[in-house]
Amino acid sequence: MTHHPHPLSRRTLLGGMLSVAAAASLPPLGALARQPGPQMREVPSTGEPLPLVGLGSWITFNVGEDPLLLEECTAVMAQFFAMGGRMIDSSPMYGSSQATIGHGLEALDAVAQVYAADKIWTSNPAGGPAQVEASRRDWGVPRFDLLQVHNLVAWEANLETLLGMKAAGKVRHVGITTSHGRRHDGVEHIMRDAPLDFVQLTYNVVDREAEQRLLPLARERGIGVIVNRPFRQGRLTERLAREPLPAWAAEIGAESWAQFILKFIISHPAVSCAIPATTRVDHVRENMAAAGTPLPDDALRRRMADHVRAL
Amino acid sequence: MGLSEWLSYRPEDLLMFSLRVYERLFELHNQALWPMQLLALGLGGAMLFALLRPRPWGTRLIAALLAVAWVFVAWAFLWQRYAPINWGIRYVVPLFVLQALLLIALGMLKGGLGLPARWSVPRGLGLALFLHALILHPLMALPAGRGLQGAEVLGLTPDPLAIATLGMAAMASPAQRAWPLLVIPALWCLVSGTTLATLGAAGAWPPLLAVGLALVARLWPRGSPTA
Numbered sequence: 382m383t384h385h386p387h388p389l390s391r392r393t394l395l396g397g398m399l400s401v402a403a404a405a406s407l408p409p410l411g412a413l414a415r416q417p418g419p420q421m422r423e424v425p426s427t428g429e430p431l432p433l434v435g436l437g438s439w440i441t442f443n444v445g446e447d448p449l450l451l452e453e454c455t456a457v458m459a460q461f462f463a464m465g466g467r468m469i470d471s472s473p474m475y476g477s478s479q480a481t482i483g484h485g486l487e488a489l490d491a492v493a494q495v496y497a498a499d500k501i502w503t504s505n506p507a508g509g510p511a512q513v514e515a516s517r518r519d520w521g522v523p524r525f526d527l528l529q530v531h532n533l534v535a536w537e538a539n540l541e542t543l544l545g546m547k548a549a550g551k552v553r554h555v556g557i558t559t560s561h562g563r564r565h566d567g568v569e570h571i572m573r574d575a576p577l578d579f580v581q582l583t584y585n586v587v588d589r590e591a592e593q594r595l596l597p598l599a600r601e602r603g604i605g606v607i608v609n610r611p612f613r614q615g616r617l618t619e620r621l622a623r624e625p626l627p628a629w630a631a632e633i634g635a636e637s638w639a640q641f642i643l644k645f646i647i648s649h650p651a652v653s654c655a656i657p658a659t660t661r662v663d664h665v666r667e668n669m670a671a672a673g674t675p676l677p678d679d680a681l682r683r684r685m686a687d688h689v690r691a692l
Numbered sequence: 693m694g695l696s697e698w699l700s701y702r703p704e705d706l707l708m709f710s711l712r713v714y715e716r717l718f719e720l721h722n723q724a725l726w727p728m729q730l731l732a733l734g735l736g737g738a739m740l741f742a743l744l745r746p747r748p749w750g751t752r753l754i755a756a757l758l759a760v761a762w763v764f765v766a767w768a769f770l771w772q773r774y775a776p777i778n779w780g781i782r783y784v785v786p787l788f789v790l791q792a793l794l795l796i797a798l799g800m801l802k803g804g805l806g807l808p809a810r811w812s813v814p815r816g817l818g819l820a821l822f823l824h825a826l827i828l829h830p831l832m833a834l835p836a837g838r839g840l841q842g843a844e845v846l847g848l849t850p851d852p853l854a855i856a857t858l859g860m861a862a863m864a865s866p867a868q869r870a871w872p873l874l875v876i877p878a879l880w881c882l883v884s885g886t887t888l889a890t891l892g893a894a895g896a897w898p899p900l901l902a903v904g905l906a907l908v909a910r911l912w913p914r915g916s917p918t919a
C-alpha cells in the first residue's frame with residue numbers, strides 16, 4: 382500500500398474550484414486543500430494506484446436540471462477531489478447522474494483528476510457502443526478509465542464490446558458488476574474465464590458472502606474489486622446510528638459508524654476501493670477521511686464483524 | 693432476469709431518485725409556469741361549475757379541457773421534468789396522450805357523456821374527488837412543509853389531473869364510455885401512490901384512495917338515466 386498525493390492534478394483542480402467555491406459557498410479553499418490524502422492500492426492488472434475510497438452516484442446525483450441541486454452535487458465532488466479522491470462510478474441506468482458528474486467535472490476543471498468508471502447497460506448489445514458514446518458525452522471525458530457490464534446484462538456480448546474497445550485503446554480497464562449478493566455463481570464463472578481488470582460487488586460488515594469465494598478468487602486472478610452499497614444504501618448507517626460506537630473504534634481512528642464500516646471494507650486486501658454515494662459535503666469528507674487513517678488488522682476486523690452482528 | 697432475482701429487489705431498490713429531488717420538480721415547474729396556475733385554477737372552477745349544473749355543452753367543455761391538460765402535463769411535466777430523473781416515465785407519456793384522445797372520442801364525439809344532475813352516491817363521490825383535485829390536493833403541500841411553491845395544481849401536474857378525471861368518469865354515463873376513461877388515470881394513481889409511499893412521502897394516500905373511491909362510485913347500482 383502506498384501513499385500518493387496528486388500535486389499536479391490538484392493544482393489544476395483548485396483553479397476550477399475557485400468559481401464553484403463562490404457559487405456553492407464551499408468552505409475556504411485552504412481548509413479543503415489541507416486534508417490528508419487517502420491511502421492508495423494498486424489496480425492489480427496495471428499497477429496504477431487508486432485511492433481506497435471513491436464516490437458512487439446512484440440516486441444521489443440523479444437531480445435532473447435542478448440548478449440548486451446541481452451545485453450541491455458539484456460541492457460534494459469538489460470536496461471529494463480536494464481530499465485526493467479519484468474514482469467516480471455511474472451508469473446510464475442512473476437517470477441524469479452522468480450529466481451531473483459532467484457538470485461537476487467541467488465546473489471544477491477536474492477531468493484530469495477523475496478516474497471515470499461507467500457501465501454498459503443494455504439488453505441490445507448492438508446498441509452498446511452508441512450508449513457508451515452518449516455516456517462519454519454526458520461525462521465530458523475523452524475516454525472512460527473503466528467500463529463495466531452492469532448487473533451482467535447481456536454480459537457475453539457486452540463484455541466482448543468492452544474488450545474490443547480496450548484493445549483499440551478506447552477504454553483503459555474493463556469489468557463486470559453485481560450487487561445485493563446476486564448471481565455470485567455467474568460472477569465467479571466470468572472471473573475465471575474473462576480477462577477482467579475489475580469486478581464490482583456488494584461487501585460490508587453485514588453482507589460478507591463475497592469473502593467466501595469471490596474476494597479470494599479476485600486476488601488469485603489479479604482482478605481489482607470495487608465495493609458498492611457499503612452502507613446498504615444508507616439503511617446500515619441509519620440502523621447503527623442508534624447504537625454507540627465502541628470505544629476501541631478509536632484505535633483505527635474511526636469517528637463514526639460510516640468510517641467504521643468503510644475501514645472494515647477497504648482493509649480487506651482484495652478490495653481496491655469502496656464507492657459510497659452521498660449528497661452531503663460533510664459525509665464525503667467523513668468517507669474520504671476513513672481512507673486517511675490506520676486500517677484494522679485481521680484480528681480487529683473479526684472483532685468489528687462480531688460486534689455488529691451482536692447488536 | 694429471472695423471477696427469483698426480481699423478487700429479491702425491495703421496492704426502494706427500484707426507485708432511482710430521492711423525495712427531495714421529486715418535490716423540487718414541482719417547485720421548479722411552478723416557478724417556470726407562474727402565473728399559469730391562476731388560469732388553471734380558473735378553468736378548474738369552470739369545470740366544477742359544469743359538473744354541478746350538467747348541460748351537454750358543459751360536459752363537452754370538461755372533456756375538452758381535461759384532454760388539453762393531459763397533453764400539456766405529458767409534455768411540460770412528464771417529458772420535460774420527470775423523465776430526466778426517471779427513465780420509466782418516457783413509456784408513460786404516450787399513455788397520457790392516449791387518455792387525451794379517449795377524452796375527445798368518448799367525451800365529445802357522437803353522444804358524448806352524461807352527468808347526473810340529482811344527488812346520488814356516485815355523484816357525491818365523483819364531486820368529492822374533483823373538489824379534492826382542485827382545492828385540497830394543491831394545499832397538501834402546506835402540511836408537508838413544502839410551501840405553496842411546491843403545490844400540485846390541477847391541469848399542470850399529473851396527480852390532481854388523474855384524480856379529477858377519475859371523479860368525472862366515476863359519475864358519468866353511459867358506463868361503456870365512462871369505464872375506458874377510468875383506466876389510465878387509475879393506473880397513474882396507483883403508480884404515483886406507490887412511488888410516493890416508497891419515497892416515504894406523506895401524500896401517498898390520496899391517489900390510492902381516489903382509485904378505490906372511483907371504483908366504488910362506478911360499481912354503485914344506478915337508478916334512472918341522467919342528463
Ligand SMILES: NC(=O)c1ccc[n+]([C@@H]2O[C@H](COP(=O)([O-])OP(=O)(O)OC[C@H]3O[C@@H](n4cnc5c(N)ncnc54)[C@H](OP(=O)(O)O)[C@@H]3O)[C@@H](O)[C@H]2O)c1
Pocket residue numbers: 436437438439440441470471531532558559560581608609610611612613614615616618639640656657658659660661663664665667668
Ligand atoms: N449493480 C451495480 O452496478 C450497483 C448496484 C448498487 C450500487 N452501485 C454503485 O455503488 C454506489 C454506492 O451504493 P449505494 O449508493 O447504493 O449505497 P451506499 O453508498 O451504501 O449508501 C448511500 C447512502 O448512504 C448515505 N451516506 C453516505 N455517506 C454517509 C455517511 N458518512 N454517514 C451517513 N450516511 C452516509 C447517503 O446519504 P446522504 O446523501 O445523506 O449522505 C446515501 O443515502 C452507488 O452509488 C453506485 O454508484 C452499483
